Amino acid sequence: MAFGSEASVGHRGEGAAEAAGETKRRRFAFSPAYLYATPVHLLVLGIIVLPAIFVLWLSFEASSFGQSATFVGFDNYIRVLTDPYFWGSVWNTVLVVAVAVHIELLLGLGLALLFASGLPLQRVMLVVVLAPYAISEVTAVAMWRFLFDPDVGPITLMLRYTGLPTLDWTFIPSHGLILVGLLTIWLHLPFTFIILYAARLAVPKELYEAGRTDGANAFQLFRNITLPLLAPAMLIALLFRYIFAFRLFSEVWLLTQGGPARTTEVVSVYLYQEGFRYNSFGTAAATAWMMVVISLLLATGYVWRLRKESMANAF
């Protein structure tokens, strides 16, 4: 018994060793798939990894035009973190992003449900809703700038004519941020909408039929069927929009350039000013890395929640 046991153990041990060797051989065996994937990896390495490493190196150097880079340790990070304008820009960014992204989600969800419930001229309406995504940001900002011009803008004049309050965005910083938020929502709503609409169309009709048979009303159907099934898509939309929106630049730069007096500045504009206006590459690089860290922190929560939900669904 003992022998047999030893023999069987020995046999199992040999088998395991062979299996491990096989796995190792498989792991290191040349496969044409590696060759096919090489260009993509080289591309990613060349345009993302290496520049990111360079920017990380730059963030520890004092560097400008006509001046060789000198190591300054964490000086650039300290300079940025102790600059009240950096924190002002972080606050503005978080405010605009948090408000805009959640309003986009609500509107996107509402529109997705509206479209799923059936609309007259659905295809035309779909084009209308998706149109802002096809417009370049520069064109969109120029258009909105004109529409909301404080002196001759058609919307401003209409609001004034009807006695409604106007957006004094060139003078009052909070109005400037509201306009940036509205523009961001208008520009990016199609992204959130299309994700949620696709997810809504994927929900089997049978579930709703079963719900109705059980006597569920419209709100109960939404609460117990639509919302749980759309939750992963909503999280994906939120995650992407948070990351994209955190890089918010052209809307602010083209509308207010961060003014008046830097009161509507967002982090990307702060970075741009450091890098391209003041030619202070070290502090610009440090700001860029801090943006990456903040974006990752924002994303982590959502990714964690997403993973938890998918694991729960898997079991």
Added chain:
Amino acid sequence: MPLHMTRRALLTTAMAAGATGALGRLAHAQVKTLNVLCHRVHQANLTTGAAGNVIKPWEDKNDAQISWTTLDSNPLQDRLFREASLSETDFNVGYVIDNRMTSQIASLFEPLDDLRKAEPIEDFDDIAEGLRQSMTVGGKLVGVPVRHATQGLFYNEELLQEAGISAPPNTLEELVEQAKKLTFTSRSGTPVVGMILASDLAVFPVMFARAFGGDFIDKQFKVVPDPEAMEKGLSVLADLFKAGALPRSYATTRNDDMVTWMQQGRAAFAVLPFARYAQLNNKEQSTAPGKIKAIEFPGSKTLSSGHEMHPVVESWAMAIPANSTDKKLSWSYIRFVASKAATLDMARNGNGPVRTSTYAEPSFAGSLPQAKVEAAALAKARPAFPAFPEAARAQSTFLEEVQLAVLGRKSPKEAVAAIVDRVKPLMPA
């Protein structure tokens, strides 16, 4: 139908094709290319306008063709300095703004003294002294001035007449009074503001400070040498804004907006470079062609007789990146463009001429009504501030405080104190 070709025909065809290719390469080798990095306006002044293509004779003589890369001012400076920081650049000539030529930036460009000694520029001293000085860093000439933008006061004569004003202002106080009076709805139904000013350039508040004998940063790098004069300048701007004589959108108004507002008859006065005269009076773009006129910016009546109103001048110069190739060809281009004849022709094409003799040329002075005024202004003009490494940050800080004062969020006194406190640490040691 099958193609029949003999070996002889094939050989002949192959030889002919090879010879054609070789000839093409030979021809290509004979034409040299000069890569120029500049603003669109520099290219336009050299190639189009009343004087035609000014650079063509140089291209013909040197068997060279120019490859233009044009960008807006700030991106242009950024690209040029990046190119000049590399181990080698394809750009042979780059255009630099005077207030960007710091000692660090100057080290990226070829010192031109030896080239000038070997092949001199025609009557170099004829180029305005202040402009030459701004391109002389550490005793070395690093750029040759090619264009100046001296600020003047433009006014819409039609609007002045409509408001019953017979003559443009002689003093700053008159200007304020007229600007307020001209904040009205014109006969055409257009709402008019007295004055349009961009808020993103130091030029404008500096002009108002200089009207009282003040300044932002003087030649000796003293920040706000006369705080009282700066306060008065900012108070005037704040007063104009409060009265609605500056538009509500002041904080987002840019340089190009000023031109548009003047062309559309939406503003009565604007501070702009004299060289904008042709554009402002362009029949295809302007609602008042020939009626937008320029005078020197008036100083305050409180300005003592010993003080002159020094308008702001900004200039561009041509420089050769130290890491570029074929510097001889680059210098040949610079010499040609800086010559008297080319300066005159470029001026006729709308360029601000850097040579004082150009203003005396009857063919130029006779054709441009503002030429005499511009020459007088240029003679006493000074840059808005000298070049130093943190100049861009200093300008932004200054503008931020100016905006706060103009919009009424800070008193001019507080703003001036903040300018001094915040800009002083940025000054070179």
